Amino acid sequence: MKTQASGKHKSMKAKIYPAYFLLGAVILYFALYLVPGILGIYFSFTNWNAYSSKMHFVGFQNFVKIFSIGENYLFYIKNTLLFTAVTTTVKTVLGLVFALMLNTGIAAKSVHRSILFSPVILSFLITGIVFRSILNPATGMLNTILRDIGLAPLAASWLVDPHIAFFSVMGVDVWKGAGYLMVIYLAGLQAIPSTYYDAAAIDGAGYFQRLWNVTLPLLMPSIVVVVVLNILYGLRVFDIIYVLTNGGPGNLTEVINTVVFEQFSQGAYALANSLSTLLFLVMAAIGFLLIRAMNRRIVQA
Secondary structure, eight states: OHHHHHHHHHHHHHHHHHHHHHHHHHHHHIIIIIHHHHHHHHHTTBOOOTTOSOOOBOTTHHHHHHTOTTSSHHHHHHHHHHHHHHHHHHHHHHHHHHHHHHTSSOTTHHHHHHHHHHHHHSOHHHHHHHHHHHTOTTTOHHHHHHHHTTOGGGOOOTTTOTTTHHHHHHHHHHHHHHHHHHHHHHHHHHTSOHHHHHHHHHTTOOHHHHIIIIIHHHTHHHHHHHHHHHHHHHHTOOHHHHHHTTTOSTTTTOOHHHHHHHHHHTTOHHHHHHHHHHHHHHHHHHHHHHHHHHHHHHHHO
């Protein structure tokens, strides 16, 4: 009986033992993510600010202000959605094109992969400083090259012109992020068995037929990951815009997170939390709907 009880005790201990390794991570998650997140949602319904020692519950007052026509917050939300839509589309397509090109027998493809992936390694701070120099309207390398090759009319104030500043920021973000998506796509492409392509070739399918009927359906899990990651990144973008334009010229390149940063800096803590809460809800809703829709398409494929 003692042996049997001892065996059960050891078996129970063996089952519980792996949980000890999770304990530290769970504590950190609760202390640094879950609790602050819940408190942030609560503060978004208050008038907490740096100019008063008292904090009162004000309901949806902050959210009403965000959606008021007279305020600029709707413009910042529109900018965030525009940035997300454009950069997600371009990076998703460009990353796929790079992956398809470098998944073939091209010479020195490891070198090409390294070159295309290298921007990912750079921090946003370094990227921003470098491109602020490159895109300088007077002394920047881009305008200098355009003038030297006889394309002076194309030289522009890339980060200052109200008409193109936001798209210049998007271009820098695409340059930095496309290589990361390329790696995800390459992993997906290399997991596709060659027998599918052999069967399609026997049936007389051309390159684009194989791409449409074999590659893209089998690559759908990778596409889901890429699209979801890009949308979530685009909705919470901050670093690249802050470093390149700091929201300028004027407020034309402001997005939700740059405004959150400014509101916190000005002491409007409750309003900043309201914007963060709104962003969280939008991200959660879009992520859930997108994953659900794409997983349904994967099952159908």
